[in-house]
Amino acid sequence: MVPLFQRPYVWDEDGQWAPLWEDVITTFDRREEREEDEIAPHFLGAIVLEQKRGALGSLEVREVIDGQQRLTTLQILIAALRDAYRALGVKTRLLSRLTKTLVNDADYVDSPDEEFKLWPTNRDRSAYTAVMRGDYRDSTQDPALPRIAAAYVFFREQIDAFLVRSDEDESETILDGLAEVLLEHLEVVVIDLGVDDNAQVIFETLNARGTALRASDLIKNALFRTLQDSGRPVDMLYEKYWEPLELPQWQTEVRLGRLRRPRLDIYVGFFLTVLLHREVQSHQLFTAARAYFGSDADRAEDFLTELARYARIYDQLDTGHIGTDAEQGCLTRLEIADTQTITPVLLWLFAHTDGADRQRALTLLEAYVVRRAICRLTSKNYNRLFLELLRRLSASEGPASGVIEQFLTSQDSESGLWPSDSDLRDALRSLPLYRLFKRDRLQRLLLAFEQHLTTDRTEPIPPSSKLSVEHLMPRSWHEHWALPADPAGAEDEEERRNTLLDTIGNLTLITGKLNSSLSNAAWSKKREHLLAHSALTLNRSLPTDWTTTWIERRSAMLAHAATSIWPRPAGHGDSPRRVTEAERDLMPDRGRGPDHPPQRDSTRTAAPSTRRDIGQHIVNAFADLEVGDFLTIGEIRKTPSPQYPVHDLPSAGAISARLFPGNGGRTTVPGVVGVIAGGRRGARKTG
Known part of the structure; x- marks a missing residue:
């Protein structure tokens, strides 16, 4: 039996089914070349089983600790070969032996889950039962098939293809040869644990073989084995x-x-x-x-x-x-x-x-x-x-x-x-956010402005991922956006345009189709299309002339809106220190991940410790309580002690660190244990 808390069947064609079939065919060929007693078996690795206590006269039951993928695949392969015999109407002694490796003797079966030699985890049981009963004999490969059924279809097709390459009158001989390989020439090492052996330790040691287990798979196995060993209703x-x-x-x-x-x-x-x-x-x-x-x-x-x-x-x-x-x-x-x-x-x-x-x-x-x-x-x-x-x-x-x-x-x-x-207004007026932000972040920023500017008299427009960011003054502005005739004025204007081009005041949201139709058009055409087709508040009040002065005005307007959308609380230092240019990260988002790992400052030295005995403070908090009583971290903190008097209480973080130490350790405070009760962290008195 595969415990219900183990992961489901995950093997696939490229990783395991095809290599296993190649091993079977290689062994089949080697069998024809040598005498039977000279054939070296093909080793498939180790499996770990654990004996389970049962009533006298009942079926012997072993739980699969490690190797369920391998065992399940072998049973599927045997079922595929059994059905190949049946499809040809062939009945031999080897077919009977194959069948006995799949199902238990009916005289010993007391419940449906005892019918088959292997009983998989609950997520796979319906597909596995259908395969064992031959329900997929006429199926072909289909992405919608359960993984177990897909494995069966793969092996059936491989067996059928192997038979096609041989003479029709040799089919029975070939099937018997494949059956001999499966029954006699594939080997596994079985580690058979007693009822008192530590199955979890061995499972963790061996889990790296085959398809790597996910962390959640390992946690699930350890969690439910702990519960099962304590008699909980797993x-x-x-x-x-x-x-x-x-x-x-x-x-x-x-x-x-x-x-x-x-x-x-x-x-x-x-x-x-x-x-x-x-x-x-x-x-x-x-x-x-x-x-x-x-x-x-x-x-x-x-x-x-x-x-x-x-x-x-x-x-x-x-x-x-x-x-x-x-x-x-x-x-x-x-x-x-x-x-x-x-x-x-x-x-x-x-x-x-x-x-x-x-x-x-x-x-x-x-x-x-x-x-x-x-x-x-x-x-x-x-x-x-x-x-x-x-x-x-x-x-x-x-x-x-x-x-x-x-x-x-x-x-x-x-x-x-x-x-x-x-700081916020300066950033929105001056930073080239189009170059710095990823497109999806910039789109969300502009949508936030749109929602803020929309009043209760405006029809609501739901946010859409189909909207794209558009430059009002295009990046290729030279064709339709003439510069002043005066050379000095032209130079200044060109510099201003290049400086303001990617700032928030020159950006808006439009649909992808409208974006492609506008391209680098002149402002008169672009504005006409925006007013005709865009329902966004961002686009409804654009002026007849779009200049660098208007870009600056619009940036200022959006910057003012930003201070309302994302306010800084008053009364906590209304004039905090200003952001310095050296503190800004002006590297574009594209090409790097979102949460940068913290950089360690190797020049920083640790301050001398002034800690008192936080453990004794925790002990004092529980001194007058009964065994089993629970206190939150906040309650422990507020209980004065000789170590921490009422005017100098410890930090909650220090208490939490002692009750829940890092690196997976357990608290060393005598008589208490750190627990979570009702979603609140704290400790319970144990003695």
């Missing part, structure tokens, strides 16, 4: 919490930065960041998860339920179907910043806040990151910045929007400064 837990994560939308490969990874693995990385309050690299996902729940069934079940809860939120965030219309607008405009590092904070907000508090929190985050994006301020430290914000949100008992406002407005470094209104 069928119910799997169906309720993990089965939704097996849907196709979670298995697709998506791009994150420069790499493509399974969407489920990307989500698991964000989830672990929320759970552990530390950044977890893609190669650390399994290690970090396993270190968190280990062999503790309670923590494993908590991990599973939280994973499923946050997955629903992530899926809604990712597809844009979450929250109110106003919140969806914030999330859409957040994409102007092109950063994924904010995702754990968004997950936390939609898991723990609602109403006006969440709306204001999202508005603050949007204003902060979009202002920095427009001003071309670096995002290289966002991973650490938003991780610290996440810690503060989790530890605070107050409104999330207040925590976000206080934290973000207090940032004063190059990697954290919230730009002022003046």
Whole structure:
């Protein structure tokens, strides 16, 4: 039996089916060249099985720990050969032996899942059963076939082709030869574990063979084996919490930065960041998860339920179907910043806040990151910045929007400064955003202006990915946009045009068809077409003459609008320090990934430690409580102790770091354990 929590069948033609068939044919040919007792078997690798306890007289059952892909493929190949015999109406002793490798003796079968020698994981059972019963005997290759059925059709076609190349009266001999190869000359090494052996350790050691397991596959296996070993109802837990994560939308490969990874693995990385309050690299996902729940069934079940809860939120965030219309607008405009590092904070907000508090929190985050994006301020430290914000949100008992406002407005470094209104206006008036922004980011920026300028008297126009960015004064303006006759004036005007050409004031949105028809046309024709065909507010008030002066005016108008769309909160240093030109990143977006890795400053030295015993402070917080009582990080922080009196309480981050140490470690505070209860991080007294 393949445990329900193992991944489904994933082998394919190029990677495994075709090489296996070639090995079978090679062995078949070698069999004809040598005496039977001289034939060297073909080795297929190792499989790991674990004995399961059963009632006296029942079928012996072994769980497949490693090797389910290989075992399943061999059963499919044998079924294909069995059906080739049946198609020719041939009955031999070898056909009977083949059939016995697929089905159990009916006298020992007590339930439907005992009918076949191999019983795959639940996602594959219907297709596997259909193959074993011959339902695909007349099928041909079709991309819509389940993977198991596609494997069967592949092997049937290979067998049929092999028979076609031989004389008709030799068909039975060839089928018997193939049967001998499958029954006698293919070998596997079987590691047969007892009921008390540690199957998970061996599974992890061997998982790198064959088709590499994803991090989420390894986590699933470790998670459910921990639950199974503790007697938890794994069928119910799997169906309720993990089965939704097996849907196709979670298995697709998506791009994150420069790499493509399974969407489920990307989500698991964000989830672990929320759970552990530390950044977890893609190669650390399994290690970090396993270190968190280990062999503790309670923590494993908590991990599973939280994973499923946050997955629903992530899926809604990712597809844009979450929250109110106003919140969806914030999330859409957040994409102007092109950063994924904010995702754990968004997950936390939609898991723990609602109403006006969440709306204001999202508005603050949007204003902060979009202002920095427009001003071309670096995002290289966002991973650490938003991780610290996440810690503060989790530890605070107050409104999330207040925590976000206080934290973000207090940032004063190059990697954290919230730009002022003046900085924002200067950037929009002077920076060549057309050259700096990717097209999709620039389109979202212009759509944000369009939505802001649209009044309640204007027909709503939904955002469209089909709109393209257009220069009002074309980049090739020389043919229809004459320069002044005066040489000095012409030189100045040409310089101004080249300077302003790619700024926001000279850009708009139009349909692709309108874009191609306008091309580099004169302004009179371009304006006529825009007024006739465009319904956007951005295009309805364009003047009869389009000059550099009008570009500057329009840039100023949009810059003023930007300060309203993305406001900086008042009362937190209304005049922050100005952005310096050296702090701007003027490298174009194209050709690089969105979230740049943080650069380490090798010249910075660590400050001397002034920490007191944070562990003893945590112990004191639980001193008068009963075993099993839970305190949030905020409650632990607010409990004064000899180490941290009421006027000098520790930081929530320090407490969190001690309860949830990095690199997968466990807390060393005696008598307590770091846990998540009701979605809040804290600790529970254990002794």
